[in-house]
Amino acid sequence: MEEEGAAHRKAITRFIKRMPSLSTTVGKVMEICSRTDASPNELNKVISLDPVLTGQVLKLINSAYYSLMNKVTSLTRAITMLGMNTVKNMALSTAIIRSVSGAKKSIALPTKQFWAHSIATGVCAKLLAKANGVPVMECEEYFVAGLLHDLGKIPFGDEYIDVLQKVKVDYLPLIDLEREMLGVDHQEVGRQIAEKWKLNEAMTCAIAYHHDVEAAPEEQRVRVAYVGLANMYSNILDLGYAGDPFPAPEGADAMLEITGLSWDMFGAVAKDVEAEIEKAQVFLQS
Amino acid sequence: MKMRFWGVRGSIPCPGSHTMKYGGNGACIELRVEGRKEIIVIDAGSGIRELGNSLVANDLPNGPLQLALYLSHTHWDHIMGFPYFTPIYIPGTKMTVHGPVTYEDDPLKDVVGGQMKYRYFPINVGELASDIEYKRLREEPNIDLGDGLLLTTKFLNHPITALGYRFEYKGKVFCTCYDHEPYRNLFITDPDHPEYDEAMAYEGEEVAQEQNQAVEDFFKGADLLVHDTQYTEEEYKTKVNWGHSTFEWAIASANRAGVKRLALFHHDPDRTDAQIEEMEKTYCEPGKYGNTEVFFATEGSEIIV
Numbered sequence: 001m002e003e004e005g006a007a008h009r010k011a012i013t014r015f016i017k018r019m020p021s022l023s024t025t026v027g028k029v030m031e032i033c034s035r036t037d038a039s040p041n042e043l044n045k046v047i048s049l050d051p052v053l054t055g056q057v058l059k060l061i062n063s064a065y066y067s068l069m070n071k072v073t074s075l076t077r078a079i080t081m082l083g084m085n086t087v088k089n090m091a092l093s094t095a096i097i098r099s100v101s102g103a104k105k106s107i108a109l110p111t112k113q114f115w116a117h118s119i120a121t122g123v124c125a126k127l128l129a130k131a132n133g134v135p136v137m138e139c140e141e142y143f144v145a146g147l148l149h150d151l152g153k154i155p156f157g158d159e160y161i162d163v164l165q166k167v168k169v170d171y172l173p174l175i176d177l178e179r180e181m182l183g184v185d186h187q188e189v190g191r192q193i194a195e196k197w198k199l200n201e202a203m204t205c206a207i208a209y210h211h212d213v214e215a216a217p218e219e220q221r222v223r224v225a226y227v228g229l230a231n232m233y234s235n236i237l238d239l240g241y242a243g244d245p246f247p248a249p250e251g252a253d254a255m256l257e258i259t260g261l262s263w264d265m266f267g268a269v270a271k272d273v274e275a276e277i278e279k280a281q282v283f284l285q286s
Numbered sequence: 287m288k289m290r291f292w293g294v295r296g297s298i299p300c301p302g303s304h305t306m307k308y309g310g311n312g313a314c315i316e317l318r319v320e321g322r323k324e325i326i327v328i329d330a331g332s333g334i335r336e337l338g339n340s341l342v343a344n345d346l347p348n349g350p351l352q353l354a355l356y357l358s359h360t361h362w363d364h365i366m367g368f369p370y371f372t373p374i375y376i377p378g379t380k381m382t383v384h385g386p387v388t389y390e391d392d393p394l395k396d397v398v399g400g401q402m403k404y405r406y407f408p409i410n411v412g413e414l415a416s417d418i419e420y421k422r423l424r425e426e427p428n429i430d431l432g433d434g435l436l437l438t439t440k441f442l443n444h445p446i447t448a449l450g451y452r453f454e455y456k457g458k459v460f461c462t463c464y465d466h467e468p469y470r471n472l473f474i475t476d477p478d479h480p481e482y483d484e485a486m487a488y489e490g491e492e493v494a495q496e497q498n499q500a501v502e503d504f505f506k507g508a509d510l511l512v513h514d515t516q517y518t519e520e521e522y523k524t525k526v527n528w529g530h531s532t533f534e535w536a537i538a539s540a541n542r543a544g545v546k547r548l549a550l551f552h553h554d555p556d557r558t559d560a561q562i563e564e565m566e567k568t569y570c571e572p573g574k575y576g577n578t579e580v581f582f583a584t585e586g587s588e589i590i591v
Contacts, residue, residue: 040472040490041481076489080472081497083445086388275393 005183008159012184015155016192026095027198029053032088040084044075047091056094057087089140108160109153109243116240116277122146123276124230124239127269132261145206145223146230148199150242152190152207156182164243174244175211187211211248213255225258229266237270239277287455287591289510290316293333294583296465296516296530296552297363304558309585311336312363313552315462315512319455322433324352328451328462330398333585334367342372350378354431356423357385358464359448360397368398369407379416384423386447395420423449440504442466443497444529450504460591461505461545464514464552467529468539469497502543510591511540512583515550518565533569541576549583 028046032038047054054075061072061082072078079087125146126139134142153160163177170177178185190207199207202220206227209216216224232252235244256266293299293311301310312331319326325345327337341351351373358364373379387394398420399411429437438452443466450463473490474482505511516530533550540548550569553562562582570580 039474039481041474041483041486044473044486045481045483074489074493076473076486077493080469080490080493081441081443084472272392 008182009184011157012155012189013192015157016189016196019155019193019196026053029091029095038084038088040079043084043088043091044079047075047087050095053091053095057091060090060094061087092140093144108156108158108164110241113241114150114153117234117242118147118150118240120234120239120273120277121149121227121230123273124233124269125226127272127276128226128230128259128261128266131265131269132259141202142223142226145203145227148190148194148203149206149210149227149231150186150190151193152186152188153242154193155189156186160243167243167246171246173211173246173248176248185211211251213251213258221258225255229255229259229261233266233269239273287320287453287458287460288318288588289460289591290588291333291549291583291585292316292337293329293331293367294551294553294585295331295363295555296514297555299332300555304560307559307584308553308562308582309333310555311585312366313358313464314367317453317460319433319435319453322435324354326453327353327355329358329364330355330366330368330371331364332367332370335370335372338370338372342376346373346376350380351376353379353381355381355383355385356449356451357383357394357398358442358450358462359386359444359446360394361444361446361465362401364465365398365401369402369409374414374416374418375409377415381416382419382421384421386424386441386449387422388447393420394422425449438504440501442501443469445527448529450501452504452508458591459505459508459510461508461511463501463505463511463536464531465529466501466514466531467527468531468535469494469501470526498539502539505540505545506543508543508545510547510549510589511543511545512549512551513540514552516552516554521554533565537569537575537578537580540578540580545578547579547581547589549581549589551583553582 028049032043032046047057057075058072058078061078072081075087122143123146126143129142130139159182163174163181166172166177166181167174175185175187187208187210191204194204194207202223205216205220205224209224210228210231213221213225213228228251232247234240235242235247238245256263291309293314294309295312299310299312311333313329314331314333314337315328316337317326317328325341327334345351353373368374374381383394383398385394385398387397392400401407402409402411404410423439425439425441427438429439431437434455436454438454440450440452442448442450442463448465450461450466452459452461471487471490471494473486475487475491476482513536514531515533515536517525517532519532519534522532530552536550537548566582569575570582572579
């Protein structure tokens with residue numbers, strides 16, 4: 001068993017080594033977008049460096065704002081017409097999803113379902129944070145943290161099919177079976193990817209601790225708890241599929257306490273989740 | 287078409303002895319089209335309260351109210367009167383609320399109805415007796431509203447998404463253009479600046495001009511245009527990017543677009559009656575700025591278009 005575990009780890013490490021780096025553009029877009037004093041020139045330049053990203057951002061802007069007339073055909077135009085903030089937010093979300101979707105897909109998890117789960121978790125994390133009074137400007141980070149939380153499942157190979165099967169047969173939490181059957185869990189794998197991609201601490205912690213919130217560094221624990229709750233929410237309600245329909249319920253109370261959310265508030269996001277997911281799906285259209 | 291100003295102020299209602307003549311209520315315009323049962327209301331600033339009272343007194347006796355509310359945008363001064371609009375509490379009232387929503391923001395219903403939560407107001411939006419439907423609007427030409435009435439919407443330049451409305455009926459045109467600031471080149475134009483980029487500076491200028499032209503085309507030939515004029519040119523120097531226009535800009539562009547009558551609107555809350563009277567001498571003198579007839583919008587005044 002130990003030998004098998006070591007073999008899985010080796011295969012995963014090899015996989016991560018071969019994964020593409022987070023493109024320089026995405027890193028720069030993230031940096032510019034997190035600064036409030038970035039100039040229109042900087043934003044324009046950074047996005048323009050990547051023609052594909054530019055195309056996606058323009059497509060998104062056109063589908064979100066415009067009908068047939070007055071198509072927005074350049075970034076300079078988009079920034080002049082819609083302002084810095086709108087373009088910044090759209091570029092950030094598009095850049096992240098694109099770079100993550102570009103990684104080799106897990107064989108065991110159907111891609112579409114997997115991203116539906118990721119989006120749902122991002123949306124729930126954002127809605128929960130918003131409902132609890134987190135400033136709107138910060139809520140986008142909760143979305144991104146939720147979106148990326150299961151990155152660590154991507155490198156698993158054929159052996160993951162058995163794990164997912166056993167989850168369904170025995171009604172057990174996925175992470176327990178990963179540890180038992182593979183000797184490594186998706187939090188640990190996710191952390192390796194986060195390190196390779198040099199994701200910031202907030203994102204890294206959401207990926208590495210969403211099933212073990214209390215082990216997260218204190219200053220990151222609240223955000224991680226939101227992601228943990230959002231993950232539980234989309235798992236229980238079958239929003240997409242990422243292999244974990246029977247998560248351990250014990251963690252919920254602790255996470256509610258850390259976030260200061262009540263069960264009622266947790267349940268109340270339901271009314272907005274669907275519409276928000278639909279809105280976020282736009283990012284996945286290529 | 288017949289329109290009436292129920293509120294002409296920007297930012298915040300400012301009742302008092304200094305605003306008696308032009309009015310202290312926030313943006314609200316009533317528009318009636320002959321033979322059309324549905325009454326059009328543009329914006330739900332504090333002026334909508336008195337419109338509501340008038341509708342209940344004068345129109346309700348003829349049957350349930352049919353209303354179409356068009357919001358220019360959802361900043362508070364344009365929606366704050368909504369909870370005080372009596373018709374929404376009357377069973378049988380049918381109202382459609384139209385308006386733009388900034389991407390990633392909540393749906394229109396939540397943005398407008400969100401102010402009717404117990405923490406802000408004693409009645410929750412879910413408890414309203416009327417039948418209200420919410421419709422998000424984008425930029426679109428020639429929407430057929432029936433009875434020969436056409437509507438064109440146009441995105442304006444404001445910190446959140448805002449729409450101008452152009453209503454056309456039997457060859458007559460009534461147009462709103464607020465809240466709106468002229469587009470300008472946002473990119474660095476100083477060639478010595480380390481981040482200067484010639485192409486960006488050039489295109490930024492081109493797009494700004496083109497968009498300003500598009501706004502003028504939108505209200506081209508209007509019989510009546512209601513335009514944002516919160517500031518003077520001098521005041522504007524410290525209010526760039528606040529999303530409002532100057533008298534000078536609105537008058538010049540209405541002139542270029544061949545607008546017949548221009549109502550200066552969205553008066554700054556600090557603007558007193560005495561100041562406006564003084565400004566009338568400058569801005570409303572016939573022929574001084576071309577052929578457009580220019581006047582300050584006054585609460586309670588009615589205009590046939």
